[in-house]
Amino acid sequence: MQNYEKFKQHIKSSAESFNSIPKNESIKVIGHLDADGICSSAITVNGLIKMNRKYSLSILPTLTDESLKLLQDENEKYFVFVDLGSGSIDSIGKILDNKKIFILDHHHPQSDVIYENIVHVNPHLFDIDGSTEISGAGVAFLFTRELVDNTDMARIAIVGAIGDVQENNGFQLLNDEILKIAIENNLIEVKRGLKFFGVQTRPIHKLLQYSSDIVIPGITGSESGAINFLLSLGINPKLKNGFKKISDLTQDEQKKLIAGIIMKKDINSKEIFCNNYLLINEVDDSPFRDAKEFATLLNSCGRLGKASIGIGACLNDKKMKNLAVENLSSYRREIVNAINWYKDNPDKIIKKKNFIIINAEEEVMPTMIGTLGSILSKSPDIEKNMFILSLARNDDNTTKISLRITGNPENVNLKEIIQAIIEKINHGSSGGHVFASGAVIDTDYEEKFIGAASEVFEAIAMEERI
Numbered sequence: 001m002q003n004y005e006k007f008k009q010h011i012k013s014s015a016e017s018f019n020s021i022p023k024n025e026s027i028k029v030i031g032h033l034d035a036d037g038i039c040s041s042a043i044t045v046n047g048l049i050k051m052n053r054k055y056s057l058s059i060l061p062t063l064t065d066e067s068l069k070l071l072q073d074e075n076e077k078y079f080v081f082v083d084l085g086s087g088s089i090d091s092i093g094k095i096l097d098n099k100k101i102f103i104l105d106h107h108h109p110q111s112d113v114i115y116e117n118i119v120h121v122n123p124h125l126f127d128i129d130g131s132t133e134i135s136g137a138g139v140a141f142l143f144t145r146e147l148v149d150n151t152d153m154a155r156i157a158i159v160g161a162i163g164d165v166q167e168n169n170g171f172q173l174l175n176d177e178i179l180k181i182a183i184e185n186n187l188i189e190v191k192r193g194l195k196f197f198g199v200q201t202r203p204i205h206k207l208l209q210y211s212s213d214i215v216i217p218g219i220t221g222s223e224s225g226a227i228n229f230l231l232s233l234g235i236n237p238k239l240k241n242g243f244k245k246i247s248d249l250t251q252d253e254q255k256k257l258i259a260g261i262i263m264k265k266d267i268n269s270k271e272i273f274c275n276n277y278l279l280i281n282e283v284d285d286s287p288f289r290d291a292k293e294f295a296t297l298l299n300s301c302g303r304l305g306k307a308s309i310g311i312g313a314c315l316n317d318k319k320m321k322n323l324a325v326e327n328l329s330s331y332r333r334e335i336v337n338a339i340n341w342y343k344d345n346p347d348k349i350i351k352k353k354n355f356i357i358i359n360a361e362e363e364v365m366p367t368m369i370g371t372l373g374s375i376l377s378k379s380p381d382i383e384k385n386m387f388i389l390s391l392a393r394n395d396d397n398t399t400k401i402s403l404r405i406t407g408n409p410e411n412v413n414l415k416e417i418i419q420a421i422i423e424k425i426n427h428g429s430s431g432g433h434v435f436a437s438g439a440v441i442d443t444d445y446e447e448k449f450i451g452a453a454s455e456v457f458e459a460i461a462m463e464e465r466i
């Protein structure tokens with residue numbers, strides 16, 4: 001318990017140090033592009049607004065030495081990095097040595113070197129696991145709360161943690177403390193529900209059709225199968241105008257549906273339920289009601305380069321919330337475009353025994369390439385244990401790469417594999433997790449990278465044969 005107390009004490013003293021920034025100084029906030037990064041930025045900005053501080057904001061997909069060099073020339077003397085920065089602390093320390101810097105992050109620090117101009121707030125420095133126990137949004141929340149009453153942002157800290165997949169039938173200690181604050185202040189309520197995505201906004205037969213957690217043969221993936229299943233349970237899926245959502249079902253119908261799914265799946269009922277985190281001040285049909293849907297919406301804002309809309313939505317700006325909903329439709333269209341491009345261009349795809357390499361060059365948005373890889377990795381049309389490596393170009397002569405694998409095999413670490421490829425060509429940077437990893441290289445290195453990747457995948461296939 002001691003390390004938690006120390007972490008909180010460190011947050012307190014870091015906030016005090018922040019308070020000593022002269023009031024007339026503008027503060028530059030730099031946030032990460034994903035849902036948690038957008039939540040972290042919104043929480044920080046909300047705090048700065050309440051404190052009557054001047055600020056400006058930039059949202060970045062990753063921190064590179066080039067982007068840090070650009071920041072070096074900014075007028076502001078005071079910087080706050082949120083949900084990023086720890087992984088590049090040495091570069092920040094070296095390149096931005098003319099600035100006073102606060103890093104509020106939960107990613108693994110690049111090193112534990114102490115820089116005089118950097119106040120570093122990160123749970124890992126106190127042996128607290130930032131990948132599961134607290135998100136960037138959570139760190140920003142605890143930090144700003146020491147400066148100003150930022151309680152209403154507890155709900156956004158929960159959305160951020162869910163965006164970073166830190167919820168697993170509940171939260172761990174620090175996230176759980178934030179959830180309690182959100183519950184006590186009537187911001188969030190937790191309800192058990194069926195493990196479907198989009199319960200608030202989608203009709204029941206669509207939930208069944210598109211479910212990735214509750215997979216039922218003949219129903220998942222089939223609209224008519226899903227409708228017939230509901231009819232067989234005595235549930236009419238239709239309303240006078242449109243289709244029924246879960247909330248339109250009577251208690252009796254809900255019980256029938258749950259029983260029907262359990263019968264079909266022949267599984268423990270525990271596997272089909274999950275916690276839903278509902279934002280109390282949002283109406284039932286809204287995509288902002290369920291924290292999971294909210295996080296998805298923010299992700300789509302980031303990926304389409306509209307992070308500011310996502311931040312506005314977190315700050316409860318009506319106009320921004322409408323724009324965010326529109327953006328989600330464009331995002332869905334971009335996903336369809338990416339899949340269509342893949343289907344229409346078999347000649348641009350290298351397919352071997354245990355891997356597929358897709359170089360979309362400029363044809364797919366670089367922020368969508370990981371999503372395309374993830375969708376393909378779940379496709380029933382591709383054999384199991386296939387590596388899916390996809391590439392797309394950024395507009396600064398770099399190429400974004402993502403690595404996925406089909407069929408969730410054990411003993412495969414995609415982060416290590418992509419790192420091995422990067423080491424082979426001795427160029428570029430990589431990151432990610434066991435089941436999803438990525439890299440960035442200069443576009444000139446694409447051919448070399450693809451060659452090295454093929455060798456690494458082939459070596460793995462050889463090992464498996466032996």
Ligand SMILES: [Mn+2]
Nearest residue numbers: 036083136164
């Ligand atoms: Mn994060």
